[in-house]
Amino acid sequence: MAAYYQEEVKFYVSVDCIIFGFDKNELYVLLYKRTFEPLKGHWSLMGGFIKSGESVNDAASRVLTECTGIKDLFMEQVGAYGDVTRDIGERVISIAYFALVNMNDFNTELLKLHNASWIKVNKLPPLIFDHNKMVIDAMAALKRKAAICPVGFNLLPEKFTLPQLQCLYEAIYQTRLDKRNFRKKLISMDILEKLDEKDKEGSRRGAFYYMFNEEKYSHLLDSGFYFSL
Amino acid sequence: MAAYYQEEVKFYVSVDCIIFGFDKNELYVLLYKRTFEPLKGHWSLMGGFIKSGESVNDAASRVLTECTGIKDLFMEQVGAYGDVTRDIGERVISIAYFALVNMNDFNTELLKLHNASWIKVNKLPPLIFDHNKMVIDAMAALKRKAAICPVGFNLLPEKFTLPQLQCLYEAIYQTRLDKRNFRKKLISMDILEKLDEKDKEGSRRGAFYYMFNEEKYSHLLDSGFYFSL
């Protein structure tokens, strides 16, 4: 391959992943304690260096699969972070991604293995480098995305209840929503499938399970519908 | 400085700038014909490699200043582009930024010097690499941004008329807007200053000039107001 750009400088480039989870009415981020220098022992996002012959997206996928054990998570780029001194080791340019995962799919062994924990987004500890800013930016990106695309379902089990779904959106938007208005809107969209089965965990009466109907949704998209919450 | 990451690979990292301009009811992008290999002679965005000791944002500012002659343009990151083969020379990871500029502030000599031209966004030629995608993504970013922040004014002269402003938003959103509704909304926001002077270019009758009042706007922001169009 011709060396066109010889006189230019090269940089380390990494990806950092903001992995969101949801459980018991709270949004969580997956954080871990660094096991290597610099800043060994400090809280950090999951990340990794981009390897030769690997696209930036592929690197993010790889890191996500490594630390969740799940392939093909929903993920989206947040942005590039390029301050000269953002990494105190050496200069590293990093590209942040957020991902959405169903916390119940998770085996706790993997967490232990990586020295990782789920931390409530409202109670973030100080993170290394500019990782706090990354999480904040990722939250904003999630809000924007969740308002116009039905991505929230990635944070829930396949079968979920409407109260659960409402709690999820309340956690994402950091606000309270009216129960009746929320249900009305969701049901009128006609993208959910109501099951006969009930979840009896949360209450004596039990709440009906629903499933997101991908097919209906993409059909509606074709006919000019767009999701908005 | 300790060499913590020695075993990792380094990459060329560049910035590419989507510079938007507006004139005579049309949105333009500043493009240039490459004067160096690879793909010399092809249409391309303005870009440049990140230099040692320079942050990614600084690199974008530098490139913008170099090719517009203007400092402190409004600019915002679009995202990182990291496909392995996106650059046919060698592997380069690129971070795209869009910027907004008043086309009238422009000296045509600089354009000549860089072999650059203003091209209508609706009539983009094929660009090198993934630059077409970058422009499309930048358009989307501009739409999103313009809907929630008064950034459009950066594309206009300091003094502008309401019909001009409306045309600008029509160009950004790629749609027609109702004259009366548009004026009503803008004026009710109370962020514009009406001047006594008229622009007699566009019509016999002439249209009153307005100016964006930064101070009023930031004052309103403090009291919970938010821009939305």
Added chain:
DNA sequence: CCAAAAGTGTTCGAACTACACCCATGT
């Protein structure tokens, strides 16, 4: 006097908000 763009109010319907009570069930 005519062409061409600037400027101006009102009405209608859709969508959002607010709000309170009954239901089902396990203990």
Added chain:
DNA sequence: ACATGGGTGTAGTTCGAACACTTTTGG
């Protein structure tokens, strides 16, 4: 029987969408 969360409908308001005519003035 009661405590707990699940489920339902309506009225009022606000906001955006649609819409047509008058004004100004240079040529």
